[in-house]
Amino acid sequence: MLAYDTGKFDSLVFILALSTVIFLQVLSNLANDLGDGMKGTDNENRVGPQRAVQSGAISVKAMKKAVILFSLLSLATGLPLAWLGTRGMPPSLFWIFIVLALLCVLAAITYTVGKKAYGYLGLGDLFVFLFFGLLSVGGIFVLLTKQWDNLVLLPASAIGLLSAAVLNLNNMRDIENDQASGKNTLVVKIGGNLAKKYHAFLIITPVLLLLLFSYLTTTPGYLFGLLVYVILFPHLRTVMKNQQPRELDPELKKVALSTFFFSLLISIWILI
Template identity: 50%
Template sequence: MKHWIQAARLRTLPLSVSGIIIGSMYALANPTDQVETPTEVFNWRLFGFAILTTLGLQILSNFANDYGDGMKGTDNEDRVGPKRAIQSGVISPAAMKRAIIITSILTLISAMLLIYFAFGDRYFGYSILFLILGILAIFSAIRYTVGDTAYGYRGYGDLFVFIFFGWVSTLGVNFLHSKELDPLLILPASAIGFLSVGVLNLNNMRDEESDRKSNKNTIVVKIGGAKAKLYHYFLIISAMVMVLVFAVIFDYYKDANPGEFNFDLYIFLIAFIPLVKHLIRVRKNQNPKALDPELKKLAISTFLLSVLLALSMIYLFSDLLVNNS
């Protein structure tokens, strides 16, 4: 059990639910024109299955990554990060393959229940669309490193992480709640996507040399470590700017206290502190191995940002309800 828990890489799980938190709490704090109360939009059962499905996808991705890199020999003695399950021999390839199949089935079942709770026997077209998205997400989680055409070995991992952990996660779960696509939510969705790519970029910077030897052509391998740092600064700083712009627009749009600056809405700025410290550590870093602890720190900082932003939106909306009453 200990080895399976390690293979699931628990430190990556808070990051995976960040988009779900923002998208769901935005639905709670921002009911659509077709409803009168937020409870008609937000559904706790839907929120729970969204979390469960996302965790399943992340664990599936981690299992598949362990299996794919292990079978290709990418996880070898040159690897800087912690030893993986197949690499160290604590889990056999056959057992990991079975775990991938089981996790895929369980995640698909969770996704189907999520879709049912969101749309019921209505919105048949939406149900089919989200079922296709769920299958694509499962397929993408596996194909990142598994197979001869694994897209992670061709430098497309960043794009897929941005799409699925940013846009699909945040915008998708909000649509499941509200049945509407809110353009304003693109800003925090993109921010979460960028921060998620930042975690992947850290991983690839750490493993640059071993990936190059194994012909795993990540973006870091393609552009080199120096430019990868600049790319990392762009990802983190852009995410911070987008969240700040979102808050300003959200504050103005809701106008809970006309003529007043709503300090409570900006409590998420607390999460900028560890993000800035993270950027400073990355800038000063000269040893790829020292980047490994930063993966966990960036993942937790992203989770903190999502929770604080969600709380601030809910607080502002509750303030608006009080003023209107």
């Protein structure tokens, strides 16, 4: 929608981008289920919905096939996206986006899969910020507009931080089981009290970023996205007062949906 607001929009590139990110999201969820299931992190002590591999509803072999399938689907739309999105631009950009597409697939899988899964090393938040924020917003903006605008880093960072907040909250909920299972998430590394302060940073900073973006672009309408803080500020108060990590599970849906509606509300303003 930021691209649409510049007056430059390509419907086919948009459809390919939307398809690619959906395939990548499904891939990351399947791979996460597979990796945690194989490592034993998903066990009887896990909080939250039961996983497919953990419960035996899907075998490891079948889940591996699903991971391969969605890896191929992601590339099946991601590679044409790179080609169509960079037409008329320097050839080097095409190859940069090809590499980025491959890295997206690799990052989606290796969050929990493999001996050196980065989710087990406390690097999940960084990768979420980069791939769900900077790359997904900034990269797609370039593919749609054929240009770059440094100001796009502000809303891209806001989305990246809110996405990282979803992961942080998930890891706060699972801190006890993760610690016992050897999954050294950032929350395990810094502890529950610091994780709460970090969560406040992830939730509040997007407000400042959107205010700055709105000011620099002289577009007050972008602030329409801040309506989601009617939910997020009470959510943050709940998190800060929490003493039982398991009780954070209902809060996950609030942050995930608020991140979606943050984008949707800004998009609605742009469209009208």
